[in-house]
Amino acid sequence: MTVHITRHGDASDGTEAVGSRLSRVDGPAKITGAAKYAVEQQLDGLAYAVLIESTIAAGKVRSIDTEAAEAAPGVLTVLTPDNIPPLKTASDWLGTPPPDAPYCPLAREITFSGQHVAAVVAETFEQAVAAAALAQVSYDEVPAIVDLSDGNAGDGIPIDAMTKAWGDAEAAFAAAPVRICAAYNTPREYQAPMEPHGLIARWQGDQLTVWEPSQWLDGMARTYAEWFGVPFENVRLVSPYIGGGFGSKALALGHGAVAAIAARMLDRPVRLVMTRPQTFTGYGGRAATRQTVTIGADADGIIQSIVHRGVNETSIDGMWVEPLGSTTSIMYATPNFSSRQNVVRVNSVVPGAMRAPGENPSAFGIESAIDELAYEVGVDPLEIRLRNYAEQDPHAKKAWSTRQLREAYAAGAERFGWSKRSPKPRSMRDGNQLIGWGVAAGTYPVRRAYGEAMVRILADGSVEVESSSIDMGQGTYTILAQTAAETLGVPADNVVVKLGDSRFARAGVTGGSRLAGVMTGAVHKAASAALDELVGLAISDPRSPFHALQANTLVVTNGRITSPRGEGPEVSIAELLASVGRDRIEAKGDTMPANSTAEERYKNYTTIAMALPHTEGDYSRYSWCAHFIEVRVDEDFGTVRVSRVVSALDSGRLYNPKLAESQWKGGIIMGIGQALLEEGIVDRRHGRIVNNNLADYLVPTNADIPDIEVISVGIPDPHSSVLGGKGVGELAIVGVAPAIANAVFHATGKRIRDLPITLEKLI
């Protein structure tokens, strides 16, 4: 029997379907304090662990004197590399089989300042903190390479996979009548989610439960399982709410291993939460980067050649590549192109993913450079972008799936009033404030993967959706409720979405702005299957009130079932289920190819190896945006304030514009921080991050942020996802920093190529 359903959401008031501005369904829990984040579970017998970290950046731990700490009141144990059982090395996020070597999360060999060397576990948090201060660690120190500018840092390691080239970029540059060449630098930056990293670990026999804020429950469960040599099924990750991640909460980290070891040794649940300073070295922020961008153009500013060279820092024994040529290679049409990248090892924690890794610093380079070209040839900065508009992906040589960037420029410029811009630098002012208007574009690839979801229609007609995916503020709870409601024809408030438990239907990583597209597709599929079964029962079960009707199909609207022609009865889902003697209908849907093996499924959800390339098939898939930003620069003091932002963005179809707008604005605000405030400052003597706290590592405050206007110019993109969305979370930060740098140049005539743009660079 084939059942075709043509049904759309709760059309009665139009407020809940996919695409509507439904308020966050997890909102009431968050505004009343009822939402329990991972480490807030209240468990009997909880013990508290506190980390001790290295105070040198390079060398060896000679000894750890734990006597006083062990004797301190309430102390249960002091963990050091000498007394903890070795774990097994786990595979990486691609699932690459690991070397058969032990893994010790407490270090003897020190490669950066802030490395975990020991941990104290005590009856209370206060006792653990006090005892940790009593442990004496002595070191044999050797000189460290503190950062990219260190004399011993060298040129680094070429990363061949980052090389992109077509045409003859060097020759075309040499022959070009207009040539610009400049170096652009970005510092270490930190995700700094408001909820610090931490966890509670509890063993029951060889079953491990971990309550931990996580962007990837299944991936982290795999790592814990491999570390401890237990089956994947024995590890349960629970993460109902996540207090921000921005890329930093996707992987199981050393502190998690320490807590799980302590819990096993003590046979008690153990809570370990990093202090705020520890969050600056317990995992990596955005790597510091250096780029040179040269552009050769004709006299009209038409680009003939782009030559790009990039460098990012990585750690001594880990590898992080921040793809610096990513935006450079696709933003503008150019017949000749060359990009290469090196990574340089320094004594730092291995850097990690932070909102739009790659595209973000890459855009700072190319979007500043194109602005420089605009002034060089005397063309408006918006006009030069249109003259060099890439009508197809210049690198992949494929058609864009959708690219509403021209529309973004038009809508943003119109709303901002760009046409009233006085072209000359230093030509707009208000008293002693120099006013500058800048524009820059941003982009982020559409990362796609397969997803899985469970949808249940319960006896009372309510619906349950389960997935081990997560909501860290993007709105997963809400858009999945909307998707299930629309697909099944029930009101959204009849849908309960359960996330953040690895026992639920599996999910891959929440990163790369892929989750909404993946999970709305999976929920749509599972809900469609549940609806097929419901309607099938209604049509064919002899006990159904519709049985006599001999209909081919039925319609479900607002939780009530009718025939499309209006004949026959109208019954609620609950009544139908009661009549056919069912207490539930349950359907698990996944979007993987039908013949996928269990092994492929496991690999899909616990690694990133099966993600679908954004240039697969005939299309190149990206989200796009254009930022128009006004700054006011105090002529005497060099202080920069952003006074106006208008951004037009193409994220394809928006599943919930209210929530997407919030995420876009959040990205823009983080971009303002990146442009003007954020910088990890290294103490050159000790290789330490000296501003490792929220008063010294400056993130934007409310007083730094003006009103921000965002405009959606996207259209549904069927090549990017089942329901037509592209990506939201990372897109909007890309291009903000260069738009501000370009505005600062317009205001002051000074081109700042080193972020952040602080006052001493302007006076």
Add this chain to the structure above:
Amino acid sequence: MTNQTTIHLTINGHQHELEIEPRVTLLDALRDHLGLTGTKKGCDQGQCGACTVHVDGQRVLACLTLAAQVEGRAVTTIEGLAEADGTLHAVQAAFLEQDAFQCGYCTPGQIMSAVACIREGHAGSDDEIREYMAGNLCRCGAYPHIVAAVRQAATEVAS
């Protein structure tokens, strides 16, 4: 355990007796000893505002306050803001309506600050709201919506 002391706290109108060490902060007393985890710990060093509560109606950072310091004083946390029947405070309702949060981790502190900001008479203009809400960091970047929510709630409270 060592050096315990008995402390009497009045939280959201309820009396609590706690046997704790004198060095326990109000924040840890709330979260770890009373299970009132609505008040958040973002830095534990007075820099983020996530732990904002009211003591005798004034906004206070619970991470920089010892539990023993608030004996005999009235502490209000996010859990005590709505009416007993669940009716949301105007600020809470405005936060939901304006989508003034994403991850929600800074939100209890923002809401407690906003209630005090309005009560202090510092919600007169958007710029004033920005200034007097600047002690509560939001890394998700909900600031424009927080301003809108405080503005809306201030109007409702005044009327």
